[in-house]
Amino acid sequence: MTTDTEALDAYSRVVVSVAEKLGPSVANLRVARRGTGSGVVITPDGFMLTNAHVIGNGRRVRASFTDGSDVQASVVGVDPLSDLGLLRLDTAAAHPAELGDAANLRVGQLVVAIGNPHGYAGSVTAGVVSALGRSLPARDRTATRMIDDVIQTDAALNPGNSGGALVDGTGTVVGINTAVAGVGLGLAIPINATTRRIVSALMRDGRVRRAWIGIAGGARPLPPRIAALVGRDNAVEVVEVIGDSPAARAGLRAEDLIVAIDGVPVRGVDDLQRLLGEERIGVGVALSVVREGEPREVTVRPEELSSR
Known part of the structure; x- marks a missing residue:
């Protein structure tokens, strides 16, 4: 029979492993005249995924990593109606994260949030998937749209976590943290086929037509x-x-x-x-x-x- 200590050690091993794997891929973003947020490197040539609301109308972004490097990034495109934005680092990144598939998530599954709450780079919190299939309103200047299939988690999120990674126990990114809806209630945009199409459109055109x-x-x-x-x-x-x-x-x-x-x-x-x-x-x-x-x-x- 597994003891409480053994169970805690197994849990800790997963969280530590995920943090070590993803830490170098997550950056603290500083956007001129807007504040800070987080971003996740998703390709070896320096494309970085974050929230549209982190970027806003900004064009000058600095990305700071846990190894101390500080890199200029340019805005490739933003899509407010999915709350996703795409940056590209001026210097290619060596540590892209692996994108998973939120369709495989189950309620109660362990997830780890990595980001920069209150500017504390590389912060890690852990929790579970509290619910799936939530909806979250998103808005641009002309329209409001519901972001569907949003992930709800009790992993602690705070201002500055926006745009950071929500990761499963294997170390793959299953969501982009986007909102704090209350104490113990965080929301993340799922990584799924729709998200991948949005990212591809931003890479290609800098915008998304729907x-x-x-x-x-x-x-x-x-x-x-x-x-x-x-x-x-x-x-x-x-x-x-x-x-x-x-x-x-x-x-x-x-x-x-x-x-x-x-x-x-x-x-x-x-x-x-x-x-x-x-x-x-x-x-x-x-x-x-x-x-x-x-x-x-x-x-x-x-x-x-x-x-x-």
Whole structure:
């Protein structure tokens, strides 16, 4: 039988291992006229991921690492509606972090937050995944959008942790810490297929174009009868329909279950966002929906989000 001491030692070994592995990849960011935050190096040639709200409209950023190095970084692009920003260090970094996949997380799983709260570089806190599938509002000058599938953790986060790494027990980055929602309640943007597409768009174009239909939603397991009817176990439940949006004009309602877009299955928010790429802007899209237990088709014409 495992003793309390042995269990504590095993826990400590994981946290120490993760801290040693990720510490060199996480920097303290100082943005002119904005303050401080954190960032995570994600490529060998010096691309660094952080929060859009850490960068703001700044263009001059300094990145300080735990080895004492202090490097100038340039802003590649920001995407306020995912609260992600991309920097590039003027000097290539030797310690990129490995990006994981938040889709594999489970509630109760150990996670470690690494960042720079209150300017204390390389600070480490540990906790668990408290909940998955949370939503967080994000806003730019023209629109508000819900960031879906946000990770909730009780790993202590404080001002300055924003943009830092949320890491699993293997030392891979599963989230970018973004908000302190209360005592013992921190939120992180998940590393998933949507996040990777946003990062790729920022690398390529410095911006992200989105097709927008105007809903907030979350993944939901389907009842057995409906699952058998549509041939899949999960869908996206519409939680809110934004007024005067394409979804509202098309007659989409709260509690509708979106099971497919143009015949392609939708099992979660990540599928929905992936299928609403920039190529769908201004094009009629067929949503397969289950409403009050009955399937139906709803045609929506997405807009470009930034045009609102």
